[in-house]
Amino acid sequence: MLNLEGKVYVITGASRGIGRAMAMKLASHGAAVVVAAKSDKPHPKLPGTIHSVCDEILATGQRALPLQLDVRQEASVQQMAERVEAEFGRLDGLINNAGAIRLTNVECTPVRKYDLMFQVNNRAVLLCAQALLPLMRRSGGGHILNLSPPINLDPKWFKDYGPYTTTKYGMSMLTLGMAEEFRGDNIAVNSLWPKTTIATDAVKYEAGGEQLFAVSRTPQIMADAAYTILSQPTTQLSGELLVDEDLLRRFGQTQFDHYAYQPGTTEFFTDLFLDRP
Template identity: 55%
Template sequence: MTSMENKTIVITGASRGIGRAIALKCAAAGANIVVTGKTSEPHSKLPGTIHSVAAEVEAAGGKALAVQMDVRDEQQIQQMVTQTVERFGGIDALINNAGAIKLLPVETLPIKRYDLMQQVNSRALFICAQAALPYLKKSSNPHILSLSPPISLQPKWLKKFAPYTLSKYGMTILALGMAEEFKKYHIAVNTLWPKTVIATAAVAFEVGSEETFQYCRTADIMADAAFKILSLSHETLNGQTLVDESFLKSQGISDFEQYRYDRTANNTLMNDLFIDDE
């Protein structure tokens, strides 16, 4: 495994799911992980807090800083950056993983929920990137990685839940813009999205139920893909909208059964949103 000794990685929404998986993967390579999220106390229905993940990071071999933070609050984001730099001396990577989802059309989506998705998804990316930028400029291999999809304008991704689509495509457009804008600072900016649905709490609550997990992969596939992206030179990969499976194939990975949530099942896995049929 590539060493990430003394590399500092900020991950938003890291108290569970994909954010947690990325944190533990990078921690095992010796990284400093800033575990941010809103959950500091155990939730009756959702496993994991920033503190439980920070403990897992330390156990995996990394160093951890747990910061309770709402990505809608620019002051809290700036305070997180200040704490990070005070603790670890800088920032080498920012992973924008925090997300809000509600798959409703314009006619029935509450305005408050619309605002929440725009704020937690695309707006938070803007604020976090701007706050981290002075320190990313000083890194020897800086990365910004956003968990957002390739842009497909097929009507099926717009008709039923255009507000959510807008918030996620907004993240991707910002990332593509920053990839060009930050070239002069030698900062790599890319996006990553799963080909199949990932077994997470968001899927259980919003997309289906835990029964859906038999058609899913684990968050480990996203963690492995994110780790490989961060391991590459900033000059190697920039301005790309990557999908986990195809990217890992390009890196020599061929065994994808290891990522199946239910390895006893022989059913077809479910494509994630925004993944067009090949």
């Protein structure tokens, strides 16, 4: 496996769930991780802060920097970029993991909720890429990874979740565009999406409740897939909308039982935007 010692990665939304798992995975392979998220103080319902995740990483002997970040605010994103350069002087990858979700149709989605989803899911990808691109270029290139799905044009995804769907597909379209735009800069851009639901707070509170955990996987599969992507040469993997299990199989992994949230589970709930078997 590729040693990431000396490399630096920014992960947004890294205080819990998939972002935390990715931060721990990259740190376990020697990377320094910028843990960027809004949560700098404990939440009554949602465990984890930027400081708790950094403490976990520091306990392993690796470097970590907690940064409070509001991806909706251009000034906050720019300050984050300046702090990363001052602290590390380089950047090898950006993972746009921060997300907002509201699974309602057009009629039932308050405009303020749509604005939030657009700002966090879509606009933030552009803001973070713009702010960090100069440092990544000066570092010789790297990876941008967006957590967004393959673009499935089945009308059912637009009928029931149109507002959310358009913001996530917008991220995927930015992936395709940036992959071509930054190809000459030795910067690979890809998207990653889970094949099954993942046992996170987003699923617990917005996508079916804790009972869905029984047919979900842990965030570790997304972390392993992200590490696999970031381990590839930028010239060999870019401009793809990837699915975690499919990507890991492509690179030789055959065992997936250990990712089950509930040990022994063999049937899982297929995630949004993917055709069910």
